[in-house]
Amino acid sequence: MxxxxxxxxxxxxxxxxxxxxxxxxxxxxxxxxxxxxxxxxxxxxxxxxxxxxxxxxxxxxxxxxxxxxxxxxxxxxxxxxxxxxxxxxxxxxxxxxxxxxxxxxxxGKIINIHPSLLPKYKGLDTHNRAIKNKEKFAGCTVHYVTAKLDSGKIILQKKIKITSKDNPKTLAKKVLKQEHKLYPAAIKKIFY
Missing domain, CATH: 3.40.50.170 (Formyl transferase, N-terminal domain)
Structure with a gap:
């Protein structure tokens, strides 16, 4: 880029x-x-x-x-x-x-945001899968898009703690808040 x-x-x-x-x-x-x-x-x-x-x-x-x-x-x-x-x-x-x-x-000019700490939990239903597997952390990833689903080079990630009170809905909300910070930061990282 x-x-x-x-x-x-x-x-x-x-x-x-x-x-x-x-x-x-x-x-x-x-x-x-x-x-x-x-x-x-x-x-x-x-x-x-x-x-x-x-x-x-x-x-x-x-x-x-x-x-x-x-x-x-x-x-x-x-x-x-x-x-x-x-x-x-x-x-x-x-x-x-x-x-x-x-x-x-x-x-190399397409990026995506995914609601998990890739390479874990590619595809859908990420929060539910993370909770079911008793993960300690969830998060989001901005990555380059390749022909393989959610497999491109990682640009930035943000990790958050999964608490015992979290369910897929509350976790999704917490992760989304981080996505909003991460996406602009990743775009800046690419171009500056």
Whole structure:
């Protein structure tokens, strides 16, 4: 990833599928002067993603792609990103797995946040699995996206203690709070 020079911010797309709390946080971060990125596009695979409201509130261009045919959807997304001159992608609760071909086109320029201390608990249901296995710690990881699920090079991690009072819901809340700090810190680490 090239380091940032001058004041030109990197044109970024954020991919979401859900309520978009990380998206909201990244938008806020992108607006500060020292942020290396600008959010130019928000992409979703569903018009039911509540996070799309943040696109409206922030007057950011948004586009929904139908994933019935993955190849077609990804080709449309790539054309759209090229047209918008997007150079960097942040996945923030995007519930589709990107193909090897798509990832190759954005080589090393796609990052994701995952609610576990990778390489532990890849995929879904991370908090429940961590509690069931009597883990002492949970956390979140920002990593580069590769063709293997949640397996790319780790950029930053944040560890938090699991208490005896925690259940998957309370743990998810605690981890999400850390995600909101970790994602901007990881973006800064990449570009500065």
């Amino acid at each position: 090239e380091k940032l020079t001058g004041l030109k911010k990197i044109k970024t797309a954020v991919f979401i599928s859900g309520k978009g709390s990380n998206l909201k946080n990244i938008i806020r971060f992108s607006k500060i002067k020292k942020s290396p990125i600008s959010i130019n596009v928000i992409i979703s695979n569903t018009n039911k993603a509540r996070g799309l409201n943040f696109a409206n509130q922030s007057k950011i261009s948004k586009k929904i792609f139908d994933y019935k045919n993955v190849n077609f959807a990804e080709n449309q997304i790539l054309k759209f990103l090229k047209k918008k001159k997007i150079k960097f992608i942040c996945l923030a609760g995007f519930m589709k797995i990107l193909s090897k071909g798509f990832i190759k086109k954005f080589d």
